[in-house]
Amino acid sequence: MRHHQIHQHPHHDHPLHRAEFPGFGRGGEFPGFPPFGPRRRPKGDVRAAILAILAADGVEAVNGYGIMKAIGEQTEGAWTPSPGSVYPTLQQLVDEGLIAPTGEGRKTEYALTEEGRAYTAEHAEELASWATAQRPSDAARALMESAGRLMAVLGQFRHAATDAQRAAAAEQLDATRKALYLILAE
Amino acid sequence: MRHHQIHQHPHHDHPLHRAEFPGFGRGGEFPGFPPFGPRRRPKGDVRAAILAILAADGVEAVNGYGIMKAIGEQTEGAWTPSPGSVYPTLQQLVDEGLIAPTGEGRKTEYALTEEGRAYTAEHAEELASWATAQRPSDAARALMESAGRLMAVLGQFRHAATDAQRAAAAEQLDATRKALYLILAE
DNA sequence: GATGCGTCAACGATATATCGCTAATGTTCG
DNA sequence: CGAACATTAGCGATATATCGTTGACGCATC
Numbered sequence: 001m002r003h004h005q006i007h008q009h010p011h012h013d014h015p016l017h018r019a020e021f022p023g024f025g026r027g028g029e030f031p032g033f034p035p036f037g038p039r040r041r042p043k044g045d046v047r048a049a050i051l052a053i054l055a056a057d058g059v060e061a062v063n064g065y066g067i068m069k070a071i072g073e074q075t076e077g078a079w080t081p082s083p084g085s086v087y088p089t090l091q092q093l094v095d096e097g098l099i100a101p102t103g104e105g106r107k108t109e110y111a112l113t114e115e116g117r118a119y120t121a122e123h124a125e126e127l128a129s130w131a132t133a134q135r136p137s138d139a140a141r142a143l144m145e146s147a148g149r150l151m152a153v154l155g156q157f158r159h160a161a162t163d164a165q166r167a168a169a170a171e172q173l174d175a176t177r178k179a180l181y182l183i184l185a186e
Numbered sequence: 187m188r189h190h191q192i193h194q195h196p197h198h199d200h201p202l203h204r205a206e207f208p209g210f211g212r213g214g215e216f217p218g219f220p221p222f223g224p225r226r227r228p229k230g231d232v233r234a235a236i237l238a239i240l241a242a243d244g245v246e247a248v249n250g251y252g253i254m255k256a257i258g259e260q261t262e263g264a265w266t267p268s269p270g271s272v273y274p275t276l277q278q279l280v281d282e283g284l285i286a287p288t289g290e291g292r293k294t295e296y297a298l299t300e301e302g303r304a305y306t307a308e309h310a311e312e313l314a315s316w317a318t319a320q321r322p323s324d325a326a327r328a329l330m331e332s333a334g335r336l337m338a339v340l341g342q343f344r345h346a347a348t349d350a351q352r353a354a355a356a357e358q359l360d361a362t363r364k365a366l367y368l369i370l371a372e
Numbered sequence: 373g374a375t376g377c378g379t380c381a382a383c384g385a386t387a388t389a390t391c392g393c394t395a396a397t398g399t400t401c402g
Numbered sequence: 403c404g405a406a407c408a409t410t411a412g413c414g415a416t417a418t419a420t421c422g423t424t425g426a427c428g429c430a431t432c
Contacts, residue, residue: 137349137352138349139349139350139352139353139356140343140344140349140352142352142353142356143340143343143352143353143355143356143359145356146355146356146359146360146363147337147340147359149359149360149363150359150360150362150363150366151333153363153366153367153370154329154333154366156370157326157329157366157370158326160370161370163323163324163325163326164325165369165370165372166323166325166326166328166329167325167328167329168369169329169332169366169369170325170328170329170331170332172362172365172366172369173329173332173333173335173336173362174332174335174336175362176336176358176359176361176362177332177335177336177339179358180336180339180340180343180355180358181339183351183354183355183358184339184342184343184346184347184351186351
């Protein structure tokens with residue numbers, strides 16, 4: 001069993017036992033719309049993407065967060081790697097001597113070493129392949145936008161709605177869900 | 187202007203300038219359903235909640251993340267304070283001598299000091315008021331659940347759908363959005 | 373009492389990092 | 403070639419922390 005965040009006296013009925021609480025999460029939120037694209041990138045893509053971004057013309061140093069954002073932008077939203085994959089890979093590249101960090105903590109940035117420059121020049125083609133990740137189609141984009149607009153309206157049911165209005169909204173959503181199943185069944 | 191994540195040569199047309207990219211964010215995601223409850227808690231509530239949680243029977247030490255989760259659980263989802271408010275407040279309480287940290291980095295936990303114990307015993311009533319935050323009504327919960335189920339179905343349009351199906355789904359969502367506006371207009 | 377100003381705590385965004393799980397790939401064996 | 407096994411990189415969850423913005427509250431003044 002994982003280490004608990006809360007150290008408790010083992011004989012007390014304390015209020016913080018995980019199993020006793022409804023899993024509501026953060027203030028009524030629930031997962032947003034998941035990203036398009038494959039569930040998982042091929043091995044090596046995170047590494048390739050980092051190197052390609054650091055090797056790009058005009059780029060001197062980039063922080064970890066910036067690398068994630070750049071990948072997301074260059075794939076037009078098709079793929080934004082998570083910190084869980086980016087930071088270990090950055091460290092690995094440091095260990096390999098291809099990149100070097102400057103600054104500490106929040107100010108940490110990474111740049112290619114000379115060795116890294118030579119490596120990326122020699123493997124430019126391999127390091128570019130991730131950027132051709134399949135883009136969301138126009139229909140997929142439009143669907144995401146529609147879902148976004150729907151969520152925005154739902155946001156108004158937080159404060160400025162009666163419970164009767166909320167009940168009516170829930171009915172609408174349930175009907176829409178059924179309609180979506182029918183569409184998927186085609 | 188804020189410090190840029192990417193240090194670039196100022197005279198190149200580099201691919202990472204923020205203004206040149208569509209704001210797609212992480213792989214097609216967009217904001218989820220925002221939480222119920224006031225936009226902002228009254229001043230002092232974060233402090234009170236932290237002290238109350240650390241003072242609860244059976245609680246010895248709690249990490250920052252655990253405090254956030256505990257508050258969310260005890261308010262039944264009505265309020266989960268963000269790291270931006272919890273960590274500074276924890277540090278402030280440390281500076282005041284009411285709590286003390288043990289461990290470092292990911293292992294950091296916080297417990298009341300003796301002074302903190304005396305303080306919380308003396309101010310128990312004040313420190314309990316946040317826990318009465320207004321709960322989401324049953325109708326609000328049901329709406330959140332409906333929205334969650336709808337998003338789950340939408341998740342299937344990521345991979346297992348044609349563009350024609352996506353277009354049909356978008357039409358459904360747009361119709362639902364209009365219906366929600368009508369409900370709000372009542 | 374009403375208004376304006378100053379302060380500061382709460383928030384969302386930014387940013388780093390690790391952990392446990394598991395999907396995916398490569399290797400070995402029959 | 404197919405199946406089984408081993409390895410490891412990618413992912414989501416966990417966890418810490420800071421920064422810039424701003425909402426809310428208290429105080430002073432009229």
